[in-house]
Amino acid sequence: MTSDAVPQRRTPGFGTLTYARSRLYLGMTGVGTVVLMAIGVLAFDIPATAFANATEHSLARALIDVGLVFAMTVLLLFPFDLLGGVRLVRHRTGAVRWLLAWGRGVLLQWLVWMGAAAALLTAARMAGTMGTLAVFIAVQLLLAVFRGRFARLIASFTVHPPSSAFVQAAERAGLEVQHLLVVDSPDEGFVGGWSGLLPRTLVVPRRWEQLPPHALASQLARRALVAERGAHWRGAVGAIVWNTVGFLIVQQLTGTTPATAAGLITLAAGMTLWAFLGVLLLPTPSRAAVYAADTAVAARMGAEAVRVGIERLDQWQDDEPTRSPIIERIFHPVPARTHRLANLTSGGASGLKPWHTHHLARHALWLGWGSFSLVSRAVHCNVGRPALWAMLPGD
Numbered sequence: 001m002t003s004d005a006v007p008q009r010r011t012p013g014f015g016t017l018t019y020a021r022s023r024l025y026l027g028m029t030g031v032g033t034v035v036l037m038a039i040g041v042l043a044f045d046i047p048a049t050a051f052a053n054a055t056e057h058s059l060a061r062a063l064i065d066v067g068l069v070f071a072m073t074v075l076l077l078f079p080f081d082l083l084g085g086v087r088l089v090r091h092r093t094g095a096v097r098w099l100l101a102w103g104r105g106v107l108l109q110w111l112v113w114m115g116a117a118a119a120l121l122t123a124a125r126m127a128g129t130m131g132t133l134a135v136f137i138a139v140q141l142l143l144a145v146f147r148g149r150f151a152r153l154i155a156s157f158t159v160h161p162p163s164s165a166f167v168q169a170a171e172r173a174g175l176e177v178q179h180l181l182v183v184d185s186p187d188e189g190f191v192g193g194w195s196g197l198l199p200r201t202l203v204v205p206r207r208w209e210q211l212p213p214h215a216l217a218s219q220l221a222r223r224a225l226v227a228e229r230g231a232h233w234r235g236a237v238g239a240i241v242w243n244t245v246g247f248l249i250v251q252q253l254t255g256t257t258p259a260t261a262a263g264l265i266t267l268a269a270g271m272t273l274w275a276f277l278g279v280l281l282l283p284t285p286s287r288a289a290v291y292a293a294d295t296a297v298a299a300r301m302g303a304e305a306v307r308v309g310i311e312r313l314d315q316w317q318d319d320e321p322t323r324s325p326i327i328e329r330i331f332h333p334v335p336a337r338t339h340r341l342a343n344l345t346s347g348g349a350s351g352l353k354p355w356h357t358h359h360l361a362r363h364a365l366w367l368g369w370g371s372f373s374l375v376s377r378a379v380h381c382n383v384g385r386p387a388l389w390a391m392l393p394g395d
Contacts, residue, residue: 027380
């Protein structure tokens with residue numbers, strides 16, 4: 001497909017609500033539910049009364065307790081996942097097929113949680129505070145470095161050799177084609193991204209072959225620029241710093257450590273609240289990086305190519321041309337396309353600077369898997385959509 005015309009597509013919602021607004025309200029309900037649950041866990045000190053709270057209990061017993069709680073949270077999120085993956089999607093794959101994909105994704109998340117829990121329990125018992133902190137940072141680094149591989153494991157993407165369209169677009173964008181990993185995603189909202197702190201593998205959806213050649217080249221150039229100018233690295237590292245600060249604050253405020261089952265569950269509740277704070281605060285610097293990237297790639301590839309890419313990718317994601325300022329400020333780390341296009345034509349941003357942190361908000365959600373946060377899968381952009389759990393929608 002080489003036409004610049006944006007195809008018309010059905011956008012199911014609830015009643016008179018648009019697709020995007022229906023998903024937003026679903027995400028608000030899901031996030032609100034897990035936040036209230038976390039507050040209740042902490043306010044009533046449920047972990048201390050319901051689970052082992054002594055280091056004399058074996059590591060195995062503590063992990064069994066924690067594993068059961070993690071399984072219960074999967075069931076808690078299931079109704080929201082079902083709505084977000086079966087009802088509020090443009091292309092429905094069928095309940096059975098979705099359930100198999102969802103089961104694969106939640107099983108992998110449970111395994112990541114259990115691996116992190118085992119590592120933190122062991123470190124807290126054997127290496128003290130500094131050792132536990134080092135392990136927590138290491139877990140996040142592993143999630144960041146292997147983000148592309150995790151995305152493929154969660155969603156079972158099929159890999160394809162780059163087509164001639166990708167090869168030509170990569171040449172125009174100044175990107176080496178061997179860095180491209182072209183995957184066939186079942187979710188049209190998948191936009192991929194760099195895997196690793198120091199970007200070497202760029203995951204891109206095969207669907208992008210449908211973009212006009214100049215728009216495809218601009219999208220690849222955009223990702224090359226955020227890598228070259230350090231914005232991707234700063235976004236990932238900034239997310240690690242954000243989560244690590246929360247890890248320390250939660251332990252200080254609750255007076256607990258991840259040395260017991262009760263301590264781990266307390267930590268999970270506290271980090272869920274910290275992630276919610278991040279959902280409110282981190283979109284602002286994330287939007288600034290999006291605007292800066294738009295301007296930077298327009299200077300290299302031309303504003304028209306950037307415009308077409310913005311419009312088409314938004315159609316494949318939220319399909320919400322404009323939003324009120326307060327809705328965007330609180331809930332959306334990627335600005336509405338009318339705001340991005342207005343900024344592009346007005347020269348409101350001057351390109352990527354050393355302080356821009358690309359996708360800070362969404363890196364923090366993905367890396368939140370290492371702190372057992374429930375918010376990462378309840379937000380509106382990826383609830384019920386396993387293909388977007390590791391690589392969330394973006395610009």
